[in-house]
Amino acid sequence: MGGFQSDVEVVRQRSAPKVQVAQRLSWIFRHSAIVRVTHWINFLCLAVLLMSGLQIFNAHSALYWGQESDFQHPLLAMHASPGQHGSLRGITTILDHDFDTTGVLGLSYVPGVGVRERGFPAWVTLPGMQWLAMGRRWHFFFAWIFVVNGLVYLTSGLASGHFHRDLLPTGEQLRHIGGAIWDHLRLRFPKGEEARRYNVLQKLAYLGVVLLILPCIALAGMTMSPNLDSIAPQLVILFGGRQSARTIHFLCAAVLLIFLLVHVVMVLLSGVWNNMRSMTTGWYRIEHTEDINDGTA
Amino acid sequence: MTERLDRRGFGLRLTTGLASLLLSGCGDEVSERPWVRHLLDKAEDLNYWLQRRVLPHNALAPEYDEADLSPQFRANGSTDPDDEDYRRLADNDFADWRLTVGGLVERAERFSLVDLRALPSRTQITRHDCVEGWSCIGKWTGTPLAALLQRVGVRPQARFVMFHCADTMEDGTDRYYESIGLDDAFHPQTILAYDMNGAALPVAHGAPLRLRVERQLGYKMAKYVMAIELIESFSHIGRGRGGFWEDRGYEWYAGI
Numbered sequence: 001m002g003g004f005q006s007d008v009e010v011v012r013q014r015s016a017p018k019v020q021v022a023q024r025l026s027w028i029f030r031h032s033a034i035v036r037v038t039h040w041i042n043f044l045c046l047a048v049l050l051m052s053g054l055q056i057f058n059a060h061s062a063l064y065w066g067q068e069s070d071f072q073h074p075l076l077a078m079h080a081s082p083g084q085h086g087s088l089r090g091i092t093t094i095l096d097h098d099f100d101t102t103g104v105l106g107l108s109y110v111p112g113v114g115v116r117e118r119g120f121p122a123w124v125t126l127p128g129m130q131w132l133a134m135g136r137r138w139h140f141f142f143a144w145i146f147v148v149n150g151l152v153y154l155t156s157g158l159a160s161g162h163f164h165r166d167l168l169p170t171g172e173q174l175r176h177i178g179g180a181i182w183d184h185l186r187l188r189f190p191k192g193e194e195a196r197r198y199n200v201l202q203k204l205a206y207l208g209v210v211l212l213i214l215p216c217i218a219l220a221g222m223t224m225s226p227n228l229d230s231i232a233p234q235l236v237i238l239f240g241g242r243q244s245a246r247t248i249h250f251l252c253a254a255v256l257l258i259f260l261l262v263h264v265v266m267v268l269l270s271g272v273w274n275n276m277r278s279m280t281t282g283w284y285r286i287e288h289t290e291d292i293n294d295g296t297a
Numbered sequence: 298m299t300e301r302l303d304r305r306g307f308g309l310r311l312t313t314g315l316a317s318l319l320l321s322g323c324g325d326e327v328s329e330r331p332w333v334r335h336l337l338d339k340a341e342d343l344n345y346w347l348q349r350r351v352l353p354h355n356a357l358a359p360e361y362d363e364a365d366l367s368p369q370f371r372a373n374g375s376t377d378p379d380d381e382d383y384r385r386l387a388d389n390d391f392a393d394w395r396l397t398v399g400g401l402v403e404r405a406e407r408f409s410l411v412d413l414r415a416l417p418s419r420t421q422i423t424r425h426d427c428v429e430g431w432s433c434i435g436k437w438t439g440t441p442l443a444a445l446l447q448r449v450g451v452r453p454q455a456r457f458v459m460f461h462c463a464d465t466m467e468d469g470t471d472r473y474y475e476s477i478g479l480d481d482a483f484h485p486q487t488i489l490a491y492d493m494n495g496a497a498l499p500v501a502h503g504a505p506l507r508l509r510v511e512r513q514l515g516y517k518m519a520k521y522v523m524a525i526e527l528i529e530s531f532s533h534i535g536r537g538r539g540g541f542w543e544d545r546g547y548e549w550y551a552g553i
Contacts, residue, residue: 051324060430067424068367069431126324132428133546134328140553141340226426227348227512227552230356242424242432 023287028196030284035162038153039279045146046256048138051126053253054119055135061106061119063250067241075247080107080117088117147218154210166198167207173200189270192288209259217252220245345550349480358486358511361422366494367433370425372501375464375473378521383463391505396489400459400526403450410491410505416440416448419488427515428547437509439490443483445525451479455527458482459534460508463521466541475519475540476531476549477510486511489522514551516542 031039062077064070076094078101083089090106092099103109108121110129122128126138157163173180180200183189190199198206222228223235223245239245267275278284327333348354378384386394391410399405420438442458462473481487488509491498498504503520510517517540531537536544543549 056430060427062431064431067361067365067432068434069371071369071371071431127328128325131325131328133542134334136428136548137334137337137340137546138324138328140344141337144340144343224426224430225553226358226424226514228352230358230512231352233359236359242426246430 026286026288028284028286029282030278031282032156032160032162033282034153034156034160036279036282038149041145041149042153045142045149046260048126048142049146050253050257051124052135052138052142053249055125055127055130056132056139057250058119058125058130059132059135063247064243065240065247066243067236069243076250078106078119088115090117143218143221150214150218157210163207163210167203167210169200169203173203176200187269192286195286205259205262209256213252213255213259217249217256220249220252224249341548341550344548344553348552349478349550354480355484356512358423361424361434363422363436365422365434366436370433370435370494370502371427371431372499373427373429373515375466375520376501378464378500380463380465383521386463387500387504394505394523396506396522397524398445398449398526399524400528401452401455402446402527403452406449408445413440413489413491413506417444419485420492421486421488421509421511423486423509423511425515425518428542428551436494437488437490438492438495439488439506439509441485442487442489442508443485445489446482446527451527454529455479457528457531457539459526459528459531460519460522461524461526462519463523471535471541471544473519473521473541474535475508475517476528476534477508477513477517478550481510481513484510484512512552514553516540516547517551 061079062069062071062074064074073096074093076092078090078092080088081091083100088102088107089100090102090104090108092101092105101107104121105119107115107117110116110118110122113129116130118130125135127134157167177200183199184201189195219235220239223239224242229236229242236242236245239248274285395407395409396413397405397407417440418438419441420436422434422436425433425435446458457476457478459476460474462475464473465471466473477487486509489506490503490509491506493499493502498507503518503522506522507520508518508522528534531539535541538544539549540547
């Protein structure tokens with residue numbers, strides 16, 4: 001099941017008056033059904049978890065390190081305070097440095113309500129208005145789906161050899177990581193035979209998210225539960241305290257958001273339909289271009 | 298080539314369209330639909346089942362050292378009840394305050410602070426986790442609820458312990474109230490605290506008596522406790538969800 005096997009090859013000839021290009025297409029079955037289904041469920045879960053998580057964060061829009069909240073010295077805090085001309089400004093404090101983030105962080109417009117002091121703006125929180133109880137409901141409901149979905153994915157990935165076969169970089173790939181980074185910076189994506197497998201940066205990004213960030217965010221989330229802390233006090237020690245766990249949970253979410261943005265940009269740049277098709281139907285198209293006359297393909 | 302560009306443009310529009318649908322603030326309307334809330338509530342049932350029926354439920358909350366005490370323990374919710382009867386009691390240092398323990402008990406009884414201090418006591422340094430997200434560490438001394446319940450005798454029909462409080466909430470109609478299950482009531486760390494950080498419990502933190510039910514969130518730890526009632530069901534009290542904040546959408550079992 002799954003994997004990157006070649007199944008169909010199509011050779012198409014295009015002829016033009018002066019240029020002859022032979023374009024050979026091959027189709028590979030790139031993503032197994034389990035990978036495709038869990039991918040989209042995971043996307044839905046992360047979207048709801050991110051937005052409801054920001055709603056929960058807004059109930060106390062500050063982060064700390066350790067067991068308890070040192071209210072005088074947060075690592076990060078968002079609040080509103082009067083500016084020079086008496087009007088309220090949204091202030092974001094990072095490690096004792098203040099930034100004016102009026103309109104977005106600390107102070108923003110809530111549709112139908114007006115300008116309000118709040119951490120993140122209404123357009124990124126679920127629900128939009130300040131409603132902690134409802135944000136918690138969304139968060140915990142989708143947290144369950146996220147965890148069950150993640151366990152299905154991890155179990156099948158290990159059992160089917162998907163991780164080992166498709167996600168673990170080969171030694172040869174690791175040795176040429178510099179070239180891969182240079183190719184990415186110039187937005188050159190692997191073609192032909194090289195497109196049959198993930199490139200080394202993809203592999204490392206996916207492995208990092210799947211084996212490090214996602215388990216970490218789930219565990220840090222559980223550490224915030226006072227009841228789970230009594231059952232597994234090692235969790236709190238592991239994360240260096242409940243407030244540290246809350247901060248790590250937030251940072252993991254930030255890393256996931258950056259990953260998501262880069263992921264979507266890469267999908268768009270490297271062939272949105274081919275990528276979307278392969279993550280929906282499983283089939284990925286590879287073009288092998290061989291120039292017959294000159295290089296103007 | 299143009300065909301490909303069109304497709305790419307369509308894909309972009311589709312993606313941004315879906316994203317803006319998600320981000321358009323339709324979350325408020327969706328959240329207000331009863332079936333959505335009902336569906337999302339299933340996770341609360343699942344959490345309760347996991348925490349109370351599957352995982353061990355007699356574990357102790359982590360306890361800390363004197364050195365860990367928070368220099369500034371935040372006072373939240375009611376911090377200075379302006380109820381006339383409460384003010385009268387406070388002005389007299391709670392000498393006239395009595396805790397009523399009744400409901401489904403064998404021998405209903407009233408306790409003064411002196412009575413409570415004469416009962417066995419427990420001191421614990423624990424972390425207080427607010428549903429808002431912050432934590433403070435404090436030292437609490439008080440009467441184990443189990444000792445009090447054993448003294449009055451719990452009748453077999455009783456399933457919950459209800460705490461009636463002195464503070465009227467902002468809407469002016471309801472006084473704060475909270476309830477816990479009997480398993481939590483008999484947990485060794487569940488105490489009725491009259492001292493905080495080595496001194497008499499300050500008004501801001503619930504004088505003269507507040508509940509400490511470690512392993513749950515702060516809103517369960519009722520302040521300004523006036524009466525304790527053993528009950529079989531809380532469906533007839535308030536809006537029927539077992540507590541002031543529960544009536545406003547928060548979980549009855551606040552272990553997460």
